[in-house]
Amino acid sequence: MSIQRLMVPGQLPPVSHYCHVVRAGNLIWVSGAVGVRPDGSIPEGVAEQAEAALANIDSCLKAAGAGAEHVVKVNVYLTDIADRAAINPARQRYFGEYRPASTLVGVSALVLPALKVEIEAQAVVP
Numbered sequence: 001m002s003i004q005r006l007m008v009p010g011q012l013p014p015v016s017h018y019c020h021v022v023r024a025g026n027l028i029w030v031s032g033a034v035g036v037r038p039d040g041s042i043p044e045g046v047a048e049q050a051e052a053a054l055a056n057i058d059s060c061l062k063a064a065g066a067g068a069e070h071v072v073k074v075n076v077y078l079t080d081i082a083d084r085a086a087i088n089p090a091r092q093r094y095f096g097e098y099r100p101a102s103t104l105v106g107v108s109a110l111v112l113p114a115l116k117v118e119i120e121a122q123a124v125v126p
Contacts, residue, residue, distance in 0.1 A: 003024040008063045010038040011056055015111050028070070028123040030060045031088040032077070034115050046116040047076070050087035053119045054094040061123060070123040071100045078120040087117060093115035 005019040012034065014020070022029045033034060033056035035049025036042050043049050061067055078084065100121070110118050 004062070004064065005095045005114040006063050008060050011057060011095055012036045012040075019106050021064045022081045023064040028066050028121075028125065030057050030064075030123070032120040033057045033060065034110060034112070034118045036112075037116075042112070042114045044078070044114075046083040047086045047090060049115065049117050050090040050119070053117055057119060057121050058094070061081040061121070064123075066123045066125050068095050069098045070125050071095065071098065071121050072124050073101045075124040076101070076102065076104045076121045077107045077110065078104065079107060079110060083116065094101065096099075105108075 001024055004023045006021045006023070008020040011020050014031075018031055020031055033053045035046075036053040036056070037052050043052060044063065061070065074089070078087070081104070110116070
């Protein structure tokens with residue numbers, strides 16, 4: 001089985017030693033995606049950051065030959081756990097009927113001080 005390690009154009013350059021997405025056979029792992037837009041700007045609100053993070057996940061999935069319908073698990077990290085309700089509409093819009101398994105964790109900080117949400121995803125392409 002071949003392993004593809006992909007750097008995806010338009011994504012925040014890695015701040016450490018990793019790639020944006022890895023595909024091994026029919027399995028895909030998307031590194032934690034944050035709410036940074038392709039132009040490098042960071043929206044102030046957590047809902048807008050969640051939308052941007054999901055758009056980044058979508059770009060990574062597409063680069064690996066997948067989409068929202070292939071996501072089986074997400075891990076969501078929030079700097080304020082009370083923001084859960086604010087990010088749910090973005091999740092509902094993105095995943096629609098394809099609800100993944102999910103873990104939500106409150107964290108004290110993310111890699112950049114302005115960030116409020118980070119989402120990582122695992123997918124399976126049949």
